[in-house]
Amino acid sequence: MKKTAMLACALPLLAPLALADNLGFDGKIVEPDCDAMGAWFNCRKIGTAPADVRRGYEYIHHTSKTLGPDGNKKYPDGTPYSTTTIACSSCHFTGGHVPFGTPMYQSPAKYAGLPYFRPLNYRRDLEDSILDCFRNCMNADRTPTKTDPVMRDMVAYIRWLSDGVTDPNMQGPGWINLPGNGLPVVDPDVANMSGDPLAGRGLFNAECATCHSKDGPGRGEYRRGENRPRVPALWGKDGYSRGAAFYNSQNLAGYIKEHMPLGDPLTLSAQDALDMAVYINDQPRPAGMADQMFCHTETDGIPGPLRKPASWLVGCTYPSEPFTDQDILYGPGAPSAAWRNAEINRLKGLN
Numbered sequence: 001m002k003k004t005a006m007l008a009c010a011l012p013l014l015a016p017l018a019l020a021d022n023l024g025f026d027g028k029i030v031e032p033d034c035d036a037m038g039a040w041f042n043c044r045k046i047g048t049a050p051a052d053v054r055r056g057y058e059y060i061h062h063t064s065k066t067l068g069p070d071g072n073k074k075y076p077d078g079t080p081y082s083t084t085t086i087a088c089s090s091c092h093f094t095g096g097h098v099p100f101g102t103p104m105y106q107s108p109a110k111y112a113g114l115p116y117f118r119p120l121n122y123r124r125d126l127e128d129s130i131l132d133c134f135r136n137c138m139n140a141d142r143t144p145t146k147t148d149p150v151m152r153d154m155v156a157y158i159r160w161l162s163d164g165v166t167d168p169n170m171q172g173p174g175w176i177n178l179p180g181n182g183l184p185v186v187d188p189d190v191a192n193m194s195g196d197p198l199a200g201r202g203l204f205n206a207e208c209a210t211c212h213s214k215d216g217p218g219r220g221e222y223r224r225g226e227n228r229p230r231v232p233a234l235w236g237k238d239g240y241s242r243g244a245a246f247y248n249s250q251n252l253a254g255y256i257k258e259h260m261p262l263g264d265p266l267t268l269s270a271q272d273a274l275d276m277a278v279y280i281n282d283q284p285r286p287a288g289m290a291d292q293m294f295c296h297t298e299t300d301g302i303p304g305p306l307r308k309p310a311s312w313l314v315g316c317t318y319p320s321e322p323f324t325d326q327d328i329l330y331g332p333g334a335p336s337a338a339w340r341n342a343e344i345n346r347l348k349g350l351n
């Protein structure tokens with residue numbers, strides 16, 4: 001009763017009654033543990049931030065209500081900024097505040113220092129990394145320009161977030177490995193593990209489907225007019241693309257183990273998380289920029305396909321590589337990584 005009353009309050013325009021009961025889940029999100037981060041990060045309230053920062057937060061956290069297909073912020077010709085129902089913060093938890101939840105507090109300093117981005121071989125700045133996420137994570141055909149007001153506000157928000165870093169040893173510019181940056185490693189020996197999609201399907205149905213499959217496989221739960229999806233889609237046209245870092249099952253497994261099931265983080269075994277990641281990544285999803293990635297020859301003469309992460313089935317394939325798509329998708333990754341490294345050494349004349 002109490003839950004229903006609270007929801008009715010928060011979502012006054014939504015007619016259906018007893019929303020909370022549909023999922024047995026009242027719209028919780030993954031939030032940062034600000035006490036644990038206190039030694040190096042100051043979680044400030046967004047309400048106290050300047051207007052552009054607050055708008056940027058709205059775009060990143062309440063993406064559906066603002067940029068989404070039913071959102072209130074459109075390009076001048078009326079097309080939506082994002083055609084999927086997921087929010088940036090479906091993955092960048094609480095707008096990038098959460099360690100190992102694809103945070104963004106490191107991003108301004110990192111992109112001021114990174115020489116280039118290996119999969120696509122171009123020098124990127126913070127705006128480019130946002131654009132790549134529009135294309136690969138949100139499946140956008142069209143992206144804002146770097147001077148678009150939405151882009152400017154998102155950048156203002158991410159800069160404000162990074163101003164929350166209080167430890168002077170962790171302040172930029174350049175690559176500084178801030179706590180919780182990068183994707184969590186599911187198991188130190190993950191390169192020698194393989195995922196079983198059939199086992200993963202059973203586990204997904206038992207552990208995740210109550211939330212993530214309510215409206216159809218992987219579709220998650222989304223209703224028009226909500227600020228953000230209560231549960232994000234994991235595949236299909238609203239899910240992330242093959243160009244997304246989550247399409248690398250080792251990455252996805254680490255993320256799942258660290259944060260899911262929602263409310264019970266760090267309860268899954270590494271093997272179970274990997275089985276589910278492989279199952280999720282076996283489902284249909286858009287290509288995004290996948291087909292253009294790792295296709296160039298790098299400045300040291302090494303073809304990009306040799307530098308792909310072992311479990312990311314993306315981009316061009318090196319002609320003589322003896323591994324099937326299934327080897328890459330399900331693992332183990334160690335044999336292909338070793339083969340690619342040996343080939344790099346051979347090309348460099350090292351063996």
Ligand code: HEC
Nearest residue numbers: 025029030089090091207208211230231232256260261262
């Ligand atoms: C209680 C409901 C619930 C359960 C159970 C649950 N999730 Fe989630 N999941 C969520 C919500 C809500 C989010 C987004 C959180 C946020 O916005 O802060 C999410 C986010 C995710 C994301 C990142 C978002 C994206 O689009 O990729 C992945 C991956 C994910 N869940 C996988 C799983 C897996 C695998 C399981 C089963 C082990 C699972 N979840 C169980 C509710 C749930």
Ligand code: HEC
Nearest residue numbers: 086087088091102106107129130133137182183240245246
């Ligand atoms: C499906 C999940 C997902 C969604 C949705 C998503 N992202 Fe990302 N994003 C990622 C992952 C995973 C990375 C790579 C993180 C890494 O390599 O550490 C990333 C990287 C980034 C980076 C670079 C971070 C860094 O420091 O390297 C930025 C900035 C970013 N995303 C912004 C956005 C914005 C803005 C949106 C919404 C328009 C968005 N993302 C939507 C998953 C997502």
